[in-house]
Amino acid sequence: MPETLDAGIDATRLQDFCGQRWNDELLPLLEAYIRVPAKSPAFDPEWETRGLLDHVVQEAADWARRQPLPGLRVEVLRSAGRTPLIFFELPARGCDAQEAVFFYGHLDKQPEFEGWRPGLGPWQPSYDGTRLYGRGGADDGYAIYAAITALMAVHDQGGAHPRCVGVIETCEESGSHDLPHYLQALAPRIGQVGLVVCLDSGAGDYERLWLVSSLRGYCGGRLEVQVLDEGAHSGDAGGIVPSSFRVLRHVLDRLEDSATGRLLPAALHCEIPADRLVQTREAARILGEQAWKRFRWHCGDDGLPVLPVVRDPEQALLNRAWRPTLAVTGAEGLPPLQSAGNVLRPRTVFKLSLRLPPLVDSAAALAEVQRVLEDSPPYQAGVHFVPDRGHARGWNAPAYAPWLEAALDDASRAFFNGNGLASIGQGGTIPLMSLLGEQYPAAQFMACGVLGPNSNAHGPNEFLHVPYAKRLTASLAMTLVAYARTLRPAPPA
Numbered sequence: 497m498p499e500t501l502d503a504g505i506d507a508t509r510l511q512d513f514c515g516q517r518w519n520d521e522l523l524p525l526l527e528a529y530i531r532v533p534a535k536s537p538a539f540d541p542e543w544e545t546r547g548l549l550d551h552v553v554q555e556a557a558d559w560a561r562r563q564p565l566p567g568l569r570v571e572v573l574r575s576a577g578r579t580p581l582i583f584f585e586l587p588a589r590g591c592d593a594q595e596a597v598f599f600y601g602h603l604d605k606q607p608e609f610e611g612w613r614p615g616l617g618p619w620q621p622s623y624d625g626t627r628l629y630g631r632g633g634a635d636d637g638y639a640i641y642a643a644i645t646a647l648m649a650v651h652d653q654g655g656a657h658p659r660c661v662g663v664i665e666t667c668e669e670s671g672s673h674d675l676p677h678y679l680q681a682l683a684p685r686i687g688q689v690g691l692v693v694c695l696d697s698g699a700g701d702y703e704r705l706w707l708v709s710s711l712r713g714y715c716g717g718r719l720e721v722q723v724l725d726e727g728a729h730s731g732d733a734g735g736i737v738p739s740s741f742r743v744l745r746h747v748l749d750r751l752e753d754s755a756t757g758r759l760l761p762a763a764l765h766c767e768i769p770a771d772r773l774v775q776t777r778e779a780a781r782i783l784g785e786q787a788w789k790r791f792r793w794h795c796g797d798d799g800l801p802v803l804p805v806v807r808d809p810e811q812a813l814l815n816r817a818w819r820p821t822l823a824v825t826g827a828e829g830l831p832p833l834q835s836a837g838n839v840l841r842p843r844t845v846f847k848l849s850l851r852l853p854p855l856v857d858s859a860a861a862l863a864e865v866q867r868v869l870e871d872s873p874p875y876q877a878g879v880h881f882v883p884d885r886g887h888a889r890g891w892n893a894p895a896y897a898p899w900l901e902a903a904l905d906d907a908s909r910a911f912f913n914g915n916g917l918a919s920i921g922q923g924g925t926i927p928l929m930s931l932l933g934e935q936y937p938a939a940q941f942m943a944c945g946v947l948g949p950n951s952n953a954h955g956p957n958e959f960l961h962v963p964y965a966k967r968l969t970a971s972l973a974m975t976l977v978a979y980a981r982t983l984r985p986a987p988p989a
Protein backbone atom coordinates (compact mmCIF):
# COMPACT_ATOMS: atom_id res chain seq x y z
CA MET A 497 0.00 0.00 0.00
CA PRO A 498 1.17 3.53 -0.70
CA GLU A 499 2.35 5.39 2.36
CA THR A 500 3.51 8.83 3.34
CA LEU A 501 6.56 9.74 1.28
CA ASP A 502 7.61 13.08 2.53
CA ALA A 503 6.53 15.61 5.07
CA GLY A 504 3.26 16.87 3.67
CA ILE A 505 3.02 14.64 0.60
CA ASP A 506 0.80 11.62 0.89
CA ALA A 507 1.22 8.91 -1.72
CA THR A 508 -2.33 7.60 -1.47
CA ARG A 509 -3.76 11.06 -2.00
CA LEU A 510 -1.38 11.58 -4.93
CA GLN A 511 -2.53 8.33 -6.51
CA ASP A 512 -6.21 9.06 -5.88
CA PHE A 513 -5.89 12.54 -7.34
CA CYS A 514 -4.26 11.25 -10.54
CA GLY A 515 -6.71 8.37 -10.89
CA GLN A 516 -9.70 10.66 -10.47
CA ARG A 517 -8.39 13.22 -12.96
CA TRP A 518 -7.72 10.48 -15.48
CA ASN A 519 -11.26 9.15 -15.15
CA ASP A 520 -13.05 12.49 -15.15
CA GLU A 521 -11.03 14.52 -17.64
CA LEU A 522 -8.12 12.84 -19.35
CA LEU A 523 -9.90 9.82 -20.80
CA PRO A 524 -12.68 11.88 -22.45
CA LEU A 525 -10.00 14.24 -23.82
CA LEU A 526 -8.00 11.35 -25.26
CA GLU A 527 -11.12 9.82 -26.78
CA ALA A 528 -11.69 13.11 -28.62
CA TYR A 529 -8.00 13.20 -29.61
CA ILE A 530 -8.12 9.65 -31.03
CA ARG A 531 -11.03 10.68 -33.31
CA VAL A 532 -8.82 13.23 -35.08
CA PRO A 533 -6.58 11.82 -37.88
CA ALA A 534 -3.80 14.25 -36.99
CA LYS A 535 -1.19 12.46 -39.06
CA SER A 536 2.41 13.57 -39.04
CA PRO A 537 3.45 15.66 -42.10
CA ALA A 538 5.36 12.72 -43.66
CA PHE A 539 2.05 10.83 -43.95
CA ASP A 540 -0.18 13.73 -44.96
CA PRO A 541 1.14 16.15 -47.61
CA GLU A 542 -2.05 18.20 -47.08
CA TRP A 543 -1.50 18.55 -43.34
CA GLU A 544 -1.18 22.30 -43.49
CA THR A 545 -4.49 22.99 -45.30
CA ARG A 546 -6.27 20.23 -43.37
CA GLY A 547 -5.34 21.94 -40.09
CA LEU A 548 -5.67 18.84 -37.90
CA LEU A 549 -2.32 19.29 -36.21
CA ASP A 550 -3.33 22.86 -35.40
CA HIS A 551 -6.62 21.55 -34.06
CA VAL A 552 -5.15 18.99 -31.62
CA VAL A 553 -2.51 21.51 -30.52
CA GLN A 554 -5.18 24.14 -29.85
CA GLU A 555 -7.35 21.69 -27.89
CA ALA A 556 -4.46 20.59 -25.67
CA ALA A 557 -3.18 24.15 -25.16
CA ASP A 558 -6.66 25.46 -24.30
CA TRP A 559 -7.18 22.66 -21.80
CA ALA A 560 -3.79 23.30 -20.17
CA ARG A 561 -4.58 27.03 -19.85
CA ARG A 562 -7.81 26.25 -17.99
CA GLN A 563 -6.00 24.27 -15.27
CA PRO A 564 -5.61 25.98 -11.89
CA LEU A 565 -1.80 26.14 -11.87
CA PRO A 566 -0.75 29.62 -10.74
CA GLY A 567 1.81 31.14 -13.10
CA LEU A 568 1.38 28.54 -15.87
CA ARG A 569 1.99 30.04 -19.32
CA VAL A 570 1.00 28.06 -22.40
CA GLU A 571 1.92 29.22 -25.90
CA VAL A 572 1.35 27.79 -29.34
CA LEU A 573 4.32 28.49 -31.61
CA ARG A 574 3.91 28.34 -35.36
CA SER A 575 6.80 29.47 -37.58
CA ALA A 576 5.99 29.85 -41.29
CA GLY A 577 5.98 26.49 -43.11
CA ARG A 578 6.66 24.57 -39.92
CA THR A 579 4.48 22.32 -37.78
CA PRO A 580 2.95 23.91 -34.66
CA LEU A 581 4.37 23.31 -31.21
CA ILE A 582 3.20 23.90 -27.64
CA PHE A 583 5.57 25.49 -25.16
CA PHE A 584 4.59 25.76 -21.52
CA GLU A 585 6.38 27.08 -18.49
CA LEU A 586 5.57 27.00 -14.81
CA PRO A 587 7.62 28.81 -12.15
CA ALA A 588 9.35 26.84 -9.40
CA ARG A 589 7.40 26.41 -6.21
CA GLY A 590 9.17 26.29 -2.85
CA CYS A 591 12.66 25.73 -4.25
CA ASP A 592 15.46 27.32 -6.23
CA ALA A 593 14.35 28.28 -9.73
CA GLN A 594 17.54 27.93 -11.72
CA GLU A 595 17.41 24.32 -12.91
CA ALA A 596 14.34 23.28 -14.83
CA VAL A 597 12.53 20.07 -15.62
CA PHE A 598 12.08 19.74 -19.38
CA PHE A 599 8.99 17.76 -20.43
CA TYR A 600 8.75 16.33 -23.92
CA GLY A 601 5.88 14.77 -25.84
CA HIS A 602 4.20 14.94 -29.26
CA LEU A 603 0.70 15.20 -30.72
CA ASP A 604 1.26 14.09 -34.35
CA LYS A 605 0.33 10.52 -35.23
CA GLN A 606 1.37 7.57 -37.35
CA PRO A 607 -0.97 6.65 -40.23
CA GLU A 608 -3.80 4.10 -39.94
CA PHE A 609 -2.03 0.87 -40.95
CA GLU A 610 -4.13 -2.24 -41.61
CA GLY A 611 -5.19 -5.22 -39.52
CA TRP A 612 -7.37 -3.57 -36.85
CA ARG A 613 -9.56 -6.14 -35.11
CA PRO A 614 -13.30 -6.05 -35.85
CA GLY A 615 -14.89 -3.34 -33.73
CA LEU A 616 -11.63 -1.39 -33.47
CA GLY A 617 -10.26 1.31 -35.74
CA PRO A 618 -7.58 3.98 -35.72
CA TRP A 619 -9.96 6.95 -35.40
CA GLN A 620 -12.54 5.25 -33.24
CA PRO A 621 -11.82 5.25 -29.49
CA SER A 622 -13.01 2.06 -27.82
CA TYR A 623 -12.39 0.33 -24.52
CA ASP A 624 -11.64 -3.30 -23.87
CA GLY A 625 -11.23 -3.74 -20.14
CA THR A 626 -8.58 -1.27 -19.02
CA ARG A 627 -7.32 -0.56 -22.53
CA LEU A 628 -8.28 2.46 -24.59
CA TYR A 629 -7.81 1.53 -28.25
CA GLY A 630 -7.18 3.96 -31.10
CA ARG A 631 -4.33 5.73 -32.90
CA GLY A 632 -2.21 8.13 -30.92
CA GLY A 633 -3.65 7.74 -27.42
CA ALA A 634 -0.50 6.00 -26.18
CA ASP A 635 1.91 7.40 -28.81
CA ASP A 636 1.90 10.10 -27.67
CA GLY A 637 -1.32 12.06 -27.06
CA TYR A 638 -1.40 11.37 -23.32
CA ALA A 639 1.97 13.05 -22.65
CA ILE A 640 0.95 16.69 -22.20
CA TYR A 641 -2.15 15.70 -20.23
CA ALA A 642 -0.15 13.46 -17.89
CA ALA A 643 2.57 16.08 -17.36
CA ILE A 644 0.13 18.85 -16.41
CA THR A 645 -1.89 16.46 -14.23
CA ALA A 646 1.25 15.41 -12.33
CA LEU A 647 1.97 19.07 -11.58
CA MET A 648 -1.61 19.55 -10.39
CA ALA A 649 -1.25 16.55 -8.08
CA VAL A 650 1.79 18.23 -6.48
CA HIS A 651 -0.10 21.52 -6.11
CA ASP A 652 -3.10 19.71 -4.64
CA GLN A 653 -0.99 18.91 -1.58
CA GLY A 654 0.93 22.16 -1.48
CA GLY A 655 4.13 20.38 -2.52
CA ALA A 656 7.30 21.95 -3.90
CA HIS A 657 8.46 21.40 -7.48
CA PRO A 658 11.26 22.79 -9.67
CA ARG A 659 10.76 25.26 -12.50
CA CYS A 660 9.12 23.37 -15.38
CA VAL A 661 9.16 23.84 -19.14
CA GLY A 662 7.43 21.66 -21.69
CA VAL A 663 7.76 21.13 -25.43
CA ILE A 664 5.00 19.23 -27.23
CA GLU A 665 5.80 19.00 -30.92
CA THR A 666 3.85 17.76 -33.97
CA CYS A 667 6.66 16.50 -36.19
CA GLU A 668 8.00 13.55 -34.20
CA GLU A 669 6.74 10.78 -36.47
CA SER A 670 8.38 12.58 -39.40
CA GLY A 671 11.80 12.72 -37.75
CA SER A 672 11.36 15.90 -35.65
CA HIS A 673 12.85 18.05 -38.40
CA ASP A 674 11.15 21.21 -37.12
CA LEU A 675 12.23 20.68 -33.53
CA PRO A 676 15.83 22.02 -33.61
CA HIS A 677 14.48 25.32 -35.01
CA TYR A 678 12.09 25.73 -32.09
CA LEU A 679 14.56 24.52 -29.46
CA GLN A 680 17.06 27.09 -30.63
CA ALA A 681 14.48 29.88 -30.47
CA LEU A 682 13.34 28.74 -27.01
CA ALA A 683 16.82 28.14 -25.55
CA PRO A 684 16.93 31.39 -23.50
CA ARG A 685 13.53 30.61 -22.00
CA ILE A 686 14.33 26.97 -21.33
CA GLY A 687 17.54 27.97 -19.56
CA GLN A 688 19.39 25.44 -17.46
CA VAL A 689 17.92 21.92 -17.50
CA GLY A 690 18.48 19.51 -14.61
CA LEU A 691 16.02 16.78 -15.59
CA VAL A 692 14.57 15.78 -18.94
CA VAL A 693 11.27 13.90 -18.77
CA CYS A 694 10.51 12.16 -22.05
CA LEU A 695 7.03 10.62 -22.05
CA ASP A 696 7.28 8.97 -25.46
CA SER A 697 8.82 5.62 -24.78
CA GLY A 698 8.19 2.10 -23.61
CA ALA A 699 7.77 -0.27 -20.69
CA GLY A 700 8.79 -3.93 -20.33
CA ASP A 701 5.49 -4.86 -18.66
CA TYR A 702 2.65 -3.11 -16.82
CA GLU A 703 3.60 -4.37 -13.35
CA ARG A 704 6.28 -1.83 -12.37
CA LEU A 705 7.74 1.50 -13.37
CA TRP A 706 10.17 1.14 -16.28
CA LEU A 707 12.90 3.58 -17.11
CA VAL A 708 14.35 3.56 -20.61
CA SER A 709 18.12 3.54 -20.32
CA SER A 710 19.12 3.64 -23.98
CA LEU A 711 17.82 3.93 -27.54
CA ARG A 712 19.24 2.63 -30.79
CA GLY A 713 20.19 4.86 -33.69
CA TYR A 714 19.09 4.53 -37.28
CA CYS A 715 20.47 4.69 -40.80
CA GLY A 716 19.40 3.31 -44.16
CA GLY A 717 19.37 3.68 -47.90
CA ARG A 718 18.74 2.03 -51.30
CA LEU A 719 21.00 -0.74 -52.54
CA GLU A 720 20.81 -0.91 -56.36
CA VAL A 721 22.35 -3.62 -58.52
CA GLN A 722 22.19 -3.35 -62.30
CA VAL A 723 23.61 -5.93 -64.74
CA LEU A 724 21.83 -5.28 -68.07
CA ASP A 725 20.20 -2.36 -69.85
CA GLU A 726 17.22 -4.56 -70.76
CA GLY A 727 15.92 -7.88 -69.51
CA ALA A 728 16.89 -11.11 -71.34
CA HIS A 729 15.39 -14.61 -71.75
CA SER A 730 16.53 -16.48 -68.63
CA GLY A 731 17.15 -19.64 -70.68
CA ASP A 732 19.39 -17.72 -73.03
CA ALA A 733 21.21 -15.49 -70.54
CA GLY A 734 21.21 -17.67 -67.39
CA GLY A 735 24.75 -18.89 -66.70
CA ILE A 736 26.31 -16.10 -68.77
CA VAL A 737 24.78 -12.97 -67.30
CA PRO A 738 25.06 -12.87 -63.48
CA SER A 739 21.68 -12.44 -61.81
CA SER A 740 21.27 -9.01 -60.21
CA PHE A 741 19.58 -10.70 -57.25
CA ARG A 742 22.57 -12.98 -56.68
CA VAL A 743 25.01 -10.07 -56.89
CA LEU A 744 22.85 -8.21 -54.39
CA ARG A 745 22.90 -11.22 -52.04
CA HIS A 746 26.66 -11.45 -52.43
CA VAL A 747 27.31 -7.83 -51.43
CA LEU A 748 24.67 -8.00 -48.69
CA ASP A 749 26.56 -10.96 -47.21
CA ARG A 750 29.44 -8.56 -46.54
CA LEU A 751 27.12 -6.59 -44.31
CA GLU A 752 25.23 -9.36 -42.55
CA ASP A 753 25.82 -13.01 -41.73
CA SER A 754 22.64 -14.42 -43.25
CA ALA A 755 22.81 -17.52 -41.03
CA THR A 756 22.81 -15.63 -37.71
CA GLY A 757 21.69 -12.06 -38.47
CA ARG A 758 24.92 -10.66 -37.04
CA LEU A 759 26.11 -7.50 -38.79
CA LEU A 760 29.76 -7.91 -39.74
CA PRO A 761 31.51 -4.50 -39.94
CA ALA A 762 33.12 -3.64 -36.59
CA ALA A 763 32.14 0.03 -37.08
CA LEU A 764 28.50 -0.97 -36.52
CA HIS A 765 29.16 -2.31 -33.02
CA CYS A 766 30.00 -0.74 -29.68
CA GLU A 767 31.01 -2.06 -26.31
CA ILE A 768 28.05 -2.62 -23.98
CA PRO A 769 28.58 -0.65 -20.74
CA ALA A 770 28.83 -2.75 -17.56
CA ASP A 771 25.85 -1.09 -15.83
CA ARG A 772 23.63 -1.83 -18.84
CA LEU A 773 24.65 -5.48 -18.72
CA VAL A 774 23.59 -5.68 -15.08
CA GLN A 775 20.26 -3.91 -15.76
CA THR A 776 19.56 -6.11 -18.78
CA ARG A 777 20.16 -9.24 -16.72
CA GLU A 778 17.56 -8.01 -14.22
CA ALA A 779 15.08 -7.09 -16.97
CA ALA A 780 15.57 -10.55 -18.50
CA ARG A 781 14.85 -12.12 -15.12
CA ILE A 782 11.59 -10.17 -14.89
CA LEU A 783 10.43 -10.69 -18.45
CA GLY A 784 11.72 -14.20 -19.17
CA GLU A 785 10.36 -15.58 -22.41
CA GLN A 786 8.01 -12.61 -22.72
CA ALA A 787 11.07 -10.94 -24.24
CA TRP A 788 9.96 -12.64 -27.46
CA LYS A 789 6.58 -14.26 -26.76
CA ARG A 790 4.79 -10.89 -27.06
CA PHE A 791 5.12 -11.07 -30.89
CA ARG A 792 2.51 -12.85 -32.96
CA TRP A 793 4.60 -15.73 -34.27
CA HIS A 794 3.48 -17.72 -37.27
CA CYS A 795 2.83 -21.43 -36.71
CA GLY A 796 3.79 -23.84 -39.44
CA ASP A 797 1.58 -26.65 -40.78
CA ASP A 798 2.98 -28.89 -38.03
CA GLY A 799 1.68 -26.44 -35.40
CA LEU A 800 5.21 -25.46 -34.33
CA PRO A 801 5.90 -21.73 -33.98
CA VAL A 802 8.74 -19.88 -35.65
CA LEU A 803 11.65 -19.51 -33.21
CA PRO A 804 13.39 -16.28 -32.15
CA VAL A 805 16.95 -15.45 -33.23
CA VAL A 806 18.13 -16.33 -29.71
CA ARG A 807 16.23 -18.21 -27.02
CA ASP A 808 17.99 -16.60 -24.08
CA PRO A 809 16.01 -13.61 -22.69
CA GLU A 810 19.16 -11.69 -21.75
CA GLN A 811 20.71 -12.10 -25.21
CA ALA A 812 17.38 -11.29 -26.84
CA LEU A 813 17.16 -7.99 -24.92
CA LEU A 814 20.80 -7.18 -25.71
CA ASN A 815 20.23 -7.92 -29.40
CA ARG A 816 17.29 -5.53 -29.43
CA ALA A 817 18.94 -2.71 -27.49
CA TRP A 818 22.70 -2.95 -27.98
CA ARG A 819 23.40 -4.71 -31.28
CA PRO A 820 22.89 -3.56 -34.87
CA THR A 821 20.23 -5.19 -37.04
CA LEU A 822 19.26 -5.03 -40.69
CA ALA A 823 15.78 -5.14 -42.22
CA VAL A 824 14.92 -5.06 -45.94
CA THR A 825 11.80 -2.93 -45.99
CA GLY A 826 11.06 -2.60 -49.72
CA ALA A 827 12.14 -3.71 -53.19
CA GLU A 828 12.05 -2.55 -56.81
CA GLY A 829 12.87 -4.28 -60.09
CA LEU A 830 10.79 -7.32 -59.10
CA PRO A 831 7.42 -7.64 -60.88
CA PRO A 832 4.34 -8.86 -58.98
CA LEU A 833 4.10 -12.68 -59.04
CA GLN A 834 1.28 -12.90 -61.60
CA SER A 835 3.36 -11.04 -64.19
CA ALA A 836 6.71 -12.69 -63.41
CA GLY A 837 8.02 -14.28 -66.65
CA ASN A 838 11.12 -16.40 -67.26
CA VAL A 839 13.37 -13.42 -67.62
CA LEU A 840 16.73 -12.45 -66.28
CA ARG A 841 15.83 -9.06 -64.88
CA PRO A 842 18.17 -6.11 -65.50
CA ARG A 843 18.18 -4.76 -61.95
CA THR A 844 17.23 -5.36 -58.32
CA VAL A 845 16.87 -2.64 -55.69
CA PHE A 846 16.42 -3.15 -51.92
CA LYS A 847 15.57 -0.60 -49.30
CA LEU A 848 17.83 -1.25 -46.29
CA SER A 849 16.94 -0.13 -42.78
CA LEU A 850 19.55 -0.49 -40.03
CA ARG A 851 19.20 -0.04 -36.30
CA LEU A 852 22.46 0.97 -34.64
CA PRO A 853 23.71 0.47 -31.07
CA PRO A 854 23.35 3.49 -28.75
CA LEU A 855 27.01 4.56 -28.85
CA VAL A 856 27.65 4.14 -32.60
CA ASP A 857 28.09 7.30 -34.69
CA SER A 858 25.34 7.02 -37.31
CA ALA A 859 27.14 9.14 -39.95
CA ALA A 860 30.30 7.02 -39.68
CA ALA A 861 28.23 3.83 -39.72
CA LEU A 862 26.41 4.93 -42.86
CA ALA A 863 29.71 5.71 -44.61
CA GLU A 864 31.05 2.28 -43.65
CA VAL A 865 27.91 0.54 -44.93
CA GLN A 866 28.34 2.33 -48.26
CA ARG A 867 32.05 1.44 -48.49
CA VAL A 868 31.43 -2.25 -47.69
CA LEU A 869 28.57 -2.59 -50.20
CA GLU A 870 30.16 -0.70 -53.10
CA ASP A 871 33.72 -2.02 -52.72
CA SER A 872 34.95 -4.10 -55.75
CA PRO A 873 31.56 -4.98 -57.25
CA PRO A 874 31.27 -8.62 -58.38
CA TYR A 875 31.51 -8.88 -62.21
CA GLN A 876 31.94 -5.07 -62.30
CA ALA A 877 28.17 -4.89 -61.90
CA GLY A 878 26.60 -1.49 -61.23
CA VAL A 879 26.35 -1.62 -57.42
CA HIS A 880 25.28 1.61 -55.77
CA PHE A 881 24.19 2.41 -52.28
CA VAL A 882 22.22 5.66 -52.01
CA PRO A 883 22.11 6.66 -48.32
CA ASP A 884 18.96 8.17 -46.85
CA ARG A 885 19.35 11.80 -45.93
CA GLY A 886 18.00 11.23 -42.43
CA HIS A 887 20.03 9.19 -39.99
CA ALA A 888 20.06 9.41 -36.21
CA ARG A 889 22.45 8.69 -33.41
CA GLY A 890 21.32 6.43 -30.62
CA TRP A 891 21.37 7.47 -27.00
CA ASN A 892 22.62 6.13 -23.69
CA ALA A 893 21.30 7.77 -20.53
CA PRO A 894 23.86 9.33 -18.21
CA ALA A 895 24.37 7.35 -14.97
CA TYR A 896 21.33 7.90 -12.75
CA ALA A 897 21.79 10.32 -9.87
CA PRO A 898 21.11 8.50 -6.57
CA TRP A 899 18.16 10.82 -5.79
CA LEU A 900 16.48 10.03 -9.14
CA GLU A 901 16.92 6.29 -8.90
CA ALA A 902 15.66 6.32 -5.30
CA ALA A 903 12.65 8.49 -6.17
CA LEU A 904 11.63 6.32 -9.11
CA ASP A 905 12.09 3.14 -7.12
CA ASP A 906 9.99 4.58 -4.27
CA ALA A 907 7.31 5.58 -6.77
CA SER A 908 7.32 2.16 -8.38
CA ARG A 909 6.95 0.43 -5.00
CA ALA A 910 4.24 2.84 -3.84
CA PHE A 911 2.08 2.70 -6.98
CA PHE A 912 2.85 -0.74 -8.43
CA ASN A 913 2.05 -3.08 -5.53
CA GLY A 914 5.53 -3.08 -4.04
CA ASN A 915 7.40 -3.88 -7.27
CA GLY A 916 10.65 -1.95 -7.65
CA LEU A 917 11.90 0.09 -10.60
CA ALA A 918 13.35 -1.68 -13.66
CA SER A 919 15.44 -0.39 -16.58
CA ILE A 920 15.36 -1.45 -20.18
CA GLY A 921 17.09 -0.44 -23.40
CA GLN A 922 14.72 0.23 -26.29
CA GLY A 923 15.35 -0.84 -29.84
CA GLY A 924 13.71 2.19 -31.44
CA THR A 925 15.04 5.67 -32.07
CA ILE A 926 14.04 9.10 -30.67
CA PRO A 927 16.42 11.56 -32.42
CA LEU A 928 15.56 14.22 -29.86
CA MET A 929 17.17 12.33 -27.00
CA SER A 930 20.71 12.48 -28.33
CA LEU A 931 20.09 16.12 -29.28
CA LEU A 932 19.04 16.94 -25.70
CA GLY A 933 21.85 14.80 -24.30
CA GLU A 934 24.36 16.95 -26.20
CA GLN A 935 22.63 20.22 -25.36
CA TYR A 936 22.26 19.48 -21.63
CA PRO A 937 25.18 17.21 -20.74
CA ALA A 938 24.65 17.68 -17.00
CA ALA A 939 20.95 16.79 -17.06
CA GLN A 940 19.40 13.64 -15.68
CA PHE A 941 16.96 11.75 -17.90
CA MET A 942 13.66 10.16 -17.01
CA ALA A 943 12.69 8.50 -20.29
CA CYS A 944 9.58 6.44 -19.93
CA GLY A 945 6.20 5.81 -21.46
CA VAL A 946 3.13 3.66 -21.69
CA LEU A 947 4.20 1.57 -24.69
CA GLY A 948 4.29 -1.82 -22.99
CA PRO A 949 3.67 -5.31 -24.40
CA ASN A 950 1.22 -5.41 -27.34
CA SER A 951 0.41 -1.68 -27.10
CA ASN A 952 1.44 -1.69 -30.77
CA ALA A 953 2.22 1.92 -31.52
CA HIS A 954 2.56 2.41 -35.32
CA GLY A 955 0.75 -0.90 -36.03
CA PRO A 956 -2.90 -1.98 -35.80
CA ASN A 957 -4.75 -2.19 -32.45
CA GLU A 958 -2.71 0.47 -30.66
CA PHE A 959 -3.90 0.87 -27.10
CA LEU A 960 -3.26 2.93 -23.99
CA HIS A 961 -2.98 0.82 -20.84
CA VAL A 962 -5.03 3.08 -18.55
CA PRO A 963 -3.85 1.79 -15.13
CA TYR A 964 -0.21 2.13 -16.21
CA ALA A 965 -0.84 5.67 -17.44
CA LYS A 966 -2.42 6.62 -14.09
CA ARG A 967 0.47 5.14 -12.10
CA LEU A 968 3.06 6.73 -14.35
CA THR A 969 1.39 10.12 -13.78
CA ALA A 970 1.53 9.63 -9.99
CA SER A 971 5.17 8.48 -10.26
CA LEU A 972 6.02 11.61 -12.21
CA ALA A 973 4.44 13.79 -9.48
CA MET A 974 6.49 11.99 -6.85
CA THR A 975 9.68 12.47 -8.85
CA LEU A 976 9.06 16.22 -9.17
CA VAL A 977 8.69 16.49 -5.40
CA ALA A 978 11.87 14.46 -4.85
CA TYR A 979 13.77 16.65 -7.30
CA ALA A 980 12.63 19.81 -5.51
CA ARG A 981 14.03 18.35 -2.29
CA THR A 982 17.51 18.23 -3.85
CA LEU A 983 17.40 21.93 -4.76
CA ARG A 984 18.06 24.78 -2.36
CA PRO A 985 14.93 26.17 -0.74
CA ALA A 986 13.56 29.30 -2.31
CA PRO A 987 15.06 32.49 -0.87
CA PRO A 988 12.57 34.38 1.29
CA ALA A 989 10.46 36.79 -0.75
Ligand SMILES: [Zn+2]
Pocket residue numbers: 602635636668696
Ligand atom coordinates in the same frame (compact mmCIF):
# COMPACT_ATOMS: atom_id res chain seq x y z
ZN1 LIG B 1 5.96 8.69 -30.17
